[in-house]
């Protein structure tokens with residue numbers, strides 16, 4: 001079967017057939033986290049969205065170099081050219097070296113990503129490890145005449161750039177309007193216009209992270225790292241650049257301008273952006289008190305959460321929406337995802353226990369093609385998942401002995417489920433994730449079987465002891481006609 005993958009290019013605002021620049025190699029760059037705090041739901045969505053793209057490209061047989069950076073310098077508060085460096089501020093607050101902050105939150109980010117079964121990228125470059133490359137890049141833009149130096153800082157000349165190229169084309173902003181509303185700086189700022197953005201900033205005395213450059217002792221502007229590291233590892237032109245929609249402006253718009261100004265050509269072929277997550281209809285934000293970290297989801301420790309949610313539930317919740325739609329989080333919505341995921345994984349486990357018959361009375365052909373078609377249509381995971389749910393009906397009927405399935409049909413069904421659930425959607429059963437969960441369940445079963453034996457031997461003391469002690473630990477034990485049932 002021919003696989004024609006179509007992806008939505010934010011730059012052209014259309015779905016385009018994916019044709020890599022180099023036949024079977026794909027270069028893909030995704031903006032990673034600024035590591036000054038714990039990862040939250042807003043970090044999970046781009047990580048999972050581009051994990052799906054990465055996995056699907058691998059499935060299609062491409063050799064993928066996936067670069068996802070760590071921002072550890074230059075990202076100032078308010079995403080603007082002013083304010084403190086986010087990492088530096090945290091370091092001062094906690095009396096740590098900035099790199100201690102970076103290491104601590106990078107480790108925690110990795111742990112959260114592993115729990116979400118997000119594959120590690122091929123390269124994870126740090127902005128602070130690529131200062132030389134960034135200085136070189138700034139110099140290229142200066143040499144090309146699209147930047148100016150002012151008091152030791154270097155700014156991008158947006159108006160001049162816009163005369164030749166189109167500034168604002170990604171986000172659809174009108175530069176004329178922006179120039180009009182930002183015209184009157186009256187020499188109060190180092191910048192000629194407030195629309196200009198910093199490529200290099202001279203460090204003020206209290207700024208703790210700084211490096212030597214031809215213009216001053218300072219640090220790179222936030223957008224510079226992605227231009228420098230993207231082209232360093234993927235070449236002057238590469239296939240895909242992704243990130244959250246909130247990065248489209250100014251971050252990605254500035255990145256396009258920097259790269260085009262320095263290299264004289266468009267660097268990225270396809271720009272892809274995932275939509276945002278709202279919480280009970282509201283934007284997420286620290287000040288709104290609805291900023292839920294991934295760890296809080298996994299432990300249930302947050303006032304907006306009625307219970308803990310496993311990493312796989314969070315992953316499934318995100319995959320149940322198309323990446324370009326908004327997703328509204330609520331505890332109820334996650335509970336529904338938890339139920340759905342359990343049904344899917346139970347069906348998948350049941351599929352392994354089915355025995356084949358000479359003929360099939362259920363129709364399962366075409367499942368693979370339907371799931372592929374959904375994924376090829378701009379990674380439509382909700383549709384692919386709905387096809388898997390349709391197949392669950394047949395699995396359950398066969399499992400209950402009401403319908404039959406032939407060996408070749410059963411083999412195909414198992415293969416499609418393994419491909420889509422394990423490999424492409426990256427869903428794991430909970431016992432696989434926690435490792436010990438399975439052994440723990442078996443240990444409880446073992447104790448309750450011992451209690452059953454004690455009862456049969458009329459050893460009431462032992463039987464009561466097991467029951468009472470498990471109850472005291474929070475287990476709810478129910479005697480049934482076949483034995484027992486238990487839950488916590």
Ligand code: ZN
Nearest residue numbers: 031032226251
């Ligand atoms: Zn970036």
